[in-house]
Structure formats: structure tokens, C-alpha cells
Amino acid sequence: xxxxxxxxHFFKQRSYQRKxxxxxxxxxxxxxxxxxxxxxxxxxxxxxxGVHYPHDTSARAIAHKAVAVNLSDLAAMGAEPAWISLSxxxxxxxxxxxxxxxxxxxxxxxxYSIQLIGGDTVQGPLTVTITAQGFIPEGQALTRSDAxxxxxxxxxxxxxxxxxxxxxxxxxxxxPVQFHETICDxxxxxxxxxxxxxxxxRVASACIDISDGLLADLQHILDASSCGALIxxxxxxxxxxxxxxVDAEASLNYGLTAGDDYELxxxxxxxxIANMERALLNANTAFTCIGQMTGQAGKLEMQFNKQPFVFxxxxxxxxxx
Amino acid sequence: xxxxxxxxHFFKQRSYQRKxxxxxxxxxxxxxxxxxxxxxxxxxxxxxxGVHYPHDTSARAIAHKAVAVNLSDLAAMGAEPAWISLSxxxxxxxxxxxxxxxxxxxxxxxxYSIQLIGGDTVQGPLTVTITAQGFIPEGQALTRSDAxxxxxxxxxxxxxxxxxxxxxxxxxxxxPVQFHETICDxxxxxxxxxxxxxxxxRVASACIDISDGLLADLQHILDASSCGALIxxxxxxxxxxxxxxVDAEASLNYGLTAGDDYELxxxxxxxxIANMERALLNANTAFTCIGQMTGQAGKLEMQFNKQPFVFxxxxxxxxxx
Numbered sequence: 001x002x003x004x005x006x007x008x009h010f011f012k013q014r015s016y017q018r019k020x021x022x023x024x025x026x027x028x029x030x031x032x033x034x035x036x037x038x039x040x041x042x043x044x045x046x047x048x049x050g051v052h053y054p055h056d057t058s059a060r061a062i063a064h065k066a067v068a069v070n071l072s073d074l075a076a077m078g079a080e081p082a083w084i085s086l087s088x089x090x091x092x093x094x095x096x097x098x099x100x101x102x103x104x105x106x107x108x109x110x111x112y113s114i115q116l117i118g119g120d121t122v123q124g125p126l127t128v129t130i131t132a133q134g135f136i137p138e139g140q141a142l143t144r145s146d147a148x149x150x151x152x153x154x155x156x157x158x159x160x161x162x163x164x165x166x167x168x169x170x171x172x173x174x175x176p177v178q179f180h181e182t183i184c185d186x187x188x189x190x191x192x193x194x195x196x197x198x199x200x201x202r203v204a205s206a207c208i209d210i211s212d213g214l215l216a217d218l219q220h221i222l223d224a225s226s227c228g229a230l231i232x233x234x235x236x237x238x239x240x241x242x243x244x245x246v247d248a249e250a251s252l253n254y255g256l257t258a259g260d261d262y263e264l265x266x267x268x269x270x271x272x273i274a275n276m277e278r279a280l281l282n283a284n285t286a287f288t289c290i291g292q293m294t295g296q297a298g299k300l301e302m303q304f305n306k307q308p309f310v311f312x313x314x315x316x317x318x319x320x321x
Numbered sequence: 322x323x324x325x326x327x328x329x330h331f332f333k334q335r336s337y338q339r340k341x342x343x344x345x346x347x348x349x350x351x352x353x354x355x356x357x358x359x360x361x362x363x364x365x366x367x368x369x370x371g372v373h374y375p376h377d378t379s380a381r382a383i384a385h386k387a388v389a390v391n392l393s394d395l396a397a398m399g400a401e402p403a404w405i406s407l408s409x410x411x412x413x414x415x416x417x418x419x420x421x422x423x424x425x426x427x428x429x430x431x432x433y434s435i436q437l438i439g440g441d442t443v444q445g446p447l448t449v450t451i452t453a454q455g456f457i458p459e460g461q462a463l464t465r466s467d468a469x470x471x472x473x474x475x476x477x478x479x480x481x482x483x484x485x486x487x488x489x490x491x492x493x494x495x496x497p498v499q500f501h502e503t504i505c506d507x508x509x510x511x512x513x514x515x516x517x518x519x520x521x522x523r524v525a526s527a528c529i530d531i532s533d534g535l536l537a538d539l540q541h542i543l544d545a546s547s548c549g550a551l552i553x554x555x556x557x558x559x560x561x562x563x564x565x566x567v568d569a570e571a572s573l574n575y576g577l578t579a580g581d582d583y584e585l586x587x588x589x590x591x592x593x594i595a596n597m598e599r600a601l602l603n604a605n606t607a608f609t610c611i612g613q614m615t616g617q618a619g620k621l622e623m624q625f626n627k628q629p630f631v632f633x634x635x636x637x638x639x640x641x642x
Contacts, residue, residue, distance in 0.1 A: 022360060023462060026545070028397035028529060029362040029455075031462045034355040039343060041350040042438060044406040044452060048445035076349035085365040087408070087450045117363060124369035124448055129408045129441075131365060131452035134350075141344060141352045208349060224347070 006093060006121050010102035011086070018115040021083065030117035032083060038135040041079035045069045046129040053188070054169050059097045061188035062128060063104030068190045069211065070132035071112060072262040075197030076209040078142035079134030083117045084109070087131075089124035112194060140201040147206035147225035147267040149295040156193050156263045156280075156287050158239040159214055160251065161186035163258020179241035190262040196285050200266055203276045207266040213257040215311075217265055218300065225267075228296035233304040233311075237288040256311060267293055327414060327442050331423035332407070339436040342404065351438035353404060359456040362400035366390045367450040374509070375490050380418045382509035383449060384425030389511045390532065391453035392433060393583040396518030397530040399463035400455030404438045405430070408452075410445035433515060461522040463587075468527035468546035470616040472588040477514050477601075477608050479560040480535055481572065482507035484579020500562035511583040517606050521587055524597045528587040534578040536632075538586055539621065546588075549617035554625040554632075558609040577632060588614055 012025040023031040034040050047053060047066050057065075067084060074081050086105070090097075109116060114132070165187030167173040168180065175183060193209070200207055206221045214236075222229055236255045243251060268276050280287050294301070302309040333346040344352040355361050368374060368387050378386075388405060395402045407426070411418075430437060435453070486508030488494040489501065496504060514530070521528055527542045535557075543550055557576045564572060589597050601608050615622070623630040 023464065027462075027464050027466075028394040029364040029400060029462075031360050031362050031398065031400075031457065033360055033459075036357070039352050039354055040361065041352050042404070042406060042452075042454070043350040044408050044439055044441050044450075046408040046410060046441050046443045046445075046450070048410055048443050051444050073349040077352065079350060079352075083363070085363060085452055087365050087367040087452075089367060089369055089448055118365055120365050120367050120450075122367045122369050123372050124367075125446040127410055127445055127448050129365075129367070129450040131363075131406055131408075133363070136352065138354075141348075141350075143344065143348050145348075 006098065007119050010098045011116055011119050014102055014106040015116045016109045016114060018082065018113065021115050021117055024115065024117050025119060030083070032117065034135065037138055039138050039141065041074055041077045041134045041136055041141065042131065043070050043073035044129060044131045045073065046127060049126040054166070057188060059100035060104035063101045064108050064189050066128040066130045067105065067108045068192045068262065070130045071192035071194055072190070072209040072211070074132055074134040075193045076142065076207050076264060077136065078140060078197050078201040078207070079136045080198055081112050081114045081132060081134040081194060083115055083133045085117060085131045086119040087129040088119065088121045089127040090121065091123070091125060137201070142197070142200055142204055142207040144206050144208050144221045144224035147221055147227050147293050148269065149227055149293050151205050151267040151269050151293040152273055152289050153229055153231070153267055153291040153293060154287050154289050155214070155237060155265050156196055156285055158237045158242070159210060159261050159263055160242055160254030160258045161239050162190065162260035163254045164242055164245065166260070175241070175245035179245055183241050187260060190260065192262055193264045195283055196264055196280060199279050199283060203268060203272050204266040205269055207264055210261045210263050210265055212259045214265065215256050215300065221265070221267065222298050222300060226297040228294035228299035228301065229291055230294055230301045230303060231291040233302050233309050235288060235290045237286070327419065328440050331419045332437055332440050335423055335427040336437040337430045337435060339403065339434065342436050342438055345436065345438050346440060353438065355456065358459055360459050360462065362395055362398045362455045362457055362462065363452065364391050364394035365450060365452045366394065367448060370447040375487070378509060380421035381425035384422045385429050385510050387449040387451045388426065388429045389513045389583065391451045392513035392515055393511070393530040393532065395453055395455040396514045397463065397528050397585060398457065399461060399518050399522040399528070400457045401519055402433050402435045402453060402455040402515060404436055404454045406438055406452045407440040408450040409440065409442045410448040411442065412444070412446060458522070463518070463521055463525055463528040465527050465529050465542045465545035468542055468548050468588040468614050469590065470548055470614050472526050472590050472614040473594055473610050474550055474552070474588055474612040474614060475608050475610050476535070476558060476584055476586050477517055477606055478584045479558045479563070480531060480582050480584055481563055481575030481579045482560050483511060483581035484575045485563055485566065487581070496562070496566035500566055504562050508581060511581065513583055514585045516604055517585055517601060520600050520604060524589060524593050525587040526590055528585055531580070531582045531584050531586055533580045535586065536577050536621065542586070542588065543619050543621060547618040549615035549620035549622065550612055551615055551622045551624065552612040554623050554630050556609060556611045558607070
């Protein structure tokens, strides 16, 4: 099948339609309209087979994850997602794979009301790059750089599950059968915290999504905000599946260092905590205070039941070593 | 070298700075401001080693070309380029290659006053994806779909040179030594027709850039505009280098079917021709009228010295066969 037919058949016809897209797939560029008073947030993420997902991951999951990781970046910025572009490199045109991939893309696009506005399909090793655009009211972007000593440190959902899921699908570990699906879904079908991101505008002083692991991503906030942080390890939100599958040390290791959870990690000044908690409860989102920001720039301290806690592991890094 | 260091060292510090970028590289997303009365044009193109450029292409040329092909899409839409995002997959972190690549990116960014606003570097087979954003005054996008029978058909510059260059660097062909550099530069350092694109707003009825070959790209205009076209083959603008390097038949073949020239192909209603020609002359841009649009939807006719001309070749297609 030729490139133009691929884009038309699998992507254009299935694309969710938004009114702010003036020209969608099919011309040299897409053209969109940004509403008055809105800034545009832009992010790009690439998934490579065998690096960002296991070799046997389904095309539907790859499509979901490729979009979800970008929506998670938008959420961490407080942006409402709007448009995505796809670059898809494939060794060969495989209609069955494309069918499943494009349905996965359609599912998540419809769920979040985002439109696929452009695409490039090329021949090459399987690589999926999504660029996503979203909107933020002027001046309300959630950066990493405004955390202050004394701010409370929060995380949404539970952490470490995707890392546990990766070890499960790679047969490094067996877990009770009743948790298998939940844990693998956490790896393959991450949930970007889109609604929470928009609710944290003008509330959170700093925000990031956990893609590389709690410690690694918190370090970005510390560096950007010139703050330190104290984490209460005993407060880390670990799932029932995690706690019943591995021992305490392993669960902390997953919770502190495993990537790919796409939960939000954010700081809230004391006077905004009550409003924030009320809003997130109303939105039915789980969240946990895991510590607070301190004045020692770059310094990360940990406590377990109020005793100092030393952790020797480290977060995930591309090109490490 | 670690991912964050790569982005910071090679890309962030060398990035051209624009005032409409509120947040650049270094947070979860970039955030930009679209001026009142402007629409935003978005395009994505991926270059794969060995598919879109020969294996021994320099990192500087790869960077130039990856950006240029996207700016060419913006130009074909009439958009003024503004921001680019980079996704770079590399088998391993190679500082010498990155140094050259990032300098190439810096050169073209400064030339066109565009800012690199975000990047993702991942481990994987060498693949470069650029997403570019540009601005167009509301309602002035140059589509492919408004050509009318009787409109004159124009092309900028000369065509076929990049295809000739590809055969030269792949040692399929030898050309006179004095043309070698020019022809290889046409392949490796294509010039996106950015200024011309903006000048054609409200003048051209349809516009496309020649990436897949004149015939293939013209066909997109015919399909989108439900028109036909008559090309005067004897009018095709072929370079001196082309004419002195290969015979007449080969030169026509390159001119009609070779991709990668990134010249603009556009249609102009009769009452706008004089203004258009004056503007492009003032801008010191070569352009040639190669035919006109006709009423037979989808039909492409050719003449050579006013005699019917039949051509059997075809344009470049990804996933052909």
C-alpha cells in the first residue's frame, strides 16, 4: 500500500474532528486556530521498539502509549490537549498492524477529544513519534521552577506499577494472577492525568510527570526551582497489586525509581492545599502528600517513619553509562 | 553522555531565541504565543538513514535537510516559520556527530530565525523527525485545492538537480567536476522557498512543494482541485549543470520525476500573474511558467514544442510496489 493510501485509509478517515482545526491531514501542513487568550504548549516524544516498550507489545498499546506519554507532558504543563501529529517509521507496510495501531490511535483521540492533524509514514525501523499541542490560558503554564521551601509535595495515583509490569512481561518476575492484567495495563495503557493538570493551574507551584522515576523527576524540580525536598518514604502510594506481589524493599525500589507511570508530581503552597485537595477529591483522583520542599538547593532527603533513610538505587536514564 | 546533558549541551544552549517562545527547552512542554490574527501551520517530516539520504551524508547536512524539508512544507502553505521540535533517535551517543549535527541545526535556525523549542533524544536506529510550526494570517493559507482551469502553472528555481545529485553520490553516474559541488549541495542542502511562500498568499490559487517529483506532486494539486493540467515539457527549468551532465531524455526524467528539490509548484489566476511576477523578480527568485490548468479533472497532459508528449516514468513513492 502506498504512503498516501496509508494516511488516507488508516488515519485521515478515522481522525476525530475539532472545530479549531481549519485544515487537517492532506495538505502540506495542518492549519489550526488558537483561541484568544490562550498560549500553545508543544511536546514531542518518541517510542522505539525494544527500548520504550517490549518487542511483543500490541500495536493498539503502542498507539495508546505514544499518545498518552505526550498528553502526560501536556498535563504536567497544565495544558488541555488539542492536536497531535504522527511520524511512523515501519520496516514494511503491514495492513493488519496498521489497522490495530490506527484503532488504538482513534480510541485515545476520541477519549481526549484530540485531532490527528498530520502524519508522515516512512520506511525504517519501527519508531513512533508524536508531537502534541495543547492550550493553556495565558500565563498559567505549570513549570518546574516555582517550587518554594515549605510547599507540600504531592503525587497522583500509585507509583512503580509500570516498572513492575515491565518485569512481569519480560518474565523476570511472577506476580499473583489476579493482578496480572491491572499491572500490565499500567505499563501498556498509561493514563495521562489530563484533568488534574488543568486543575492544578494557579494552584501548584511546580509540576512534572513521572516518566523516568520519582527520584529522577523530582530532581528536575529541585534543579529548576533551586529547592531541596524531604520525602516520607512510608507515605509513598503503592498499589495493592505491588504490595501483594513483591517484598517491601522491592516495592520501594519500584516506587522510587521505576519510570513510565505518568503520574503527576507537584508542589503546592500551604495556603492552596485545602482548595487543591477539595478539587481533586471532587474529580475522584487519588493523590498523596509524600513530603515537602526544603531550602537546601538540590538536596533530596528521605525519611522512613521519621528516621533518616538512605536509598542507593537510581532512576532510569537514557544513554546512561 | 546522558540525555539531559545532550539536550542541554548540544541543543538548548545553541538555540536561536524568539520573543514568542515563552518557555523553551527544559520543561515538560514548550509554551508559545500566537499573535492575534494569525493561524498556526504545523508539519512533521522524518528522515531515515539510507531511505531519505545516503548512508555517508554528513551530520551537518542531515540537520539542514531535516529542517529544510519541514520549512518547505510551511512555505508551500504560505506560512512564516517560527518553531521546531526535534526527535532524534541514535544507536549510541556520539559527541562528534552530535556536535556537527547541532551546528547544522543552529545554522539553519539562525538563517530563518526559528527556535528549537523542544527535543527528545532516544536510543534507536538513526532517525530524525522535525515538527515545525509557522504562522499565516487568518484565512490566507495556500492550499492545494483552489486551482481553476485557465490558471497558469509555475515552478520556482530548477528541477531534477537533487535526483541527479543522489545518483552522483551513489556513484551511479559521473558528471563534469565543475558541477559536482552545486549538484551535491542541491541534494544535501535544499533551500526551502520560505520568502516566496509568503509572497504567494492571496496570489496563488494552489501551491505544493516538490518533494516527490513534479508529476507526483502536481497530481496532488489535480486531485485536490479537481482540475487537469497541461505541461509544456520544453519549458521545464533545467539547470546548466543538468543540461551539461546528462542527455535530454535523462534530464527530462530527472525534471519530471526526481524528488527532493523542494521548489514550489503553484497555480496563479490570470489577473494576478503580473503582480506575482513583479514580486518574485524583486525578490530575485527564479520562476518559470510551465503550463496551465485545464478542466479535465485529474488529467495530466504534456506537450513538447506544442506536440503531444508521452512520458512513461513515474514519481517517487514510499512503500511502492
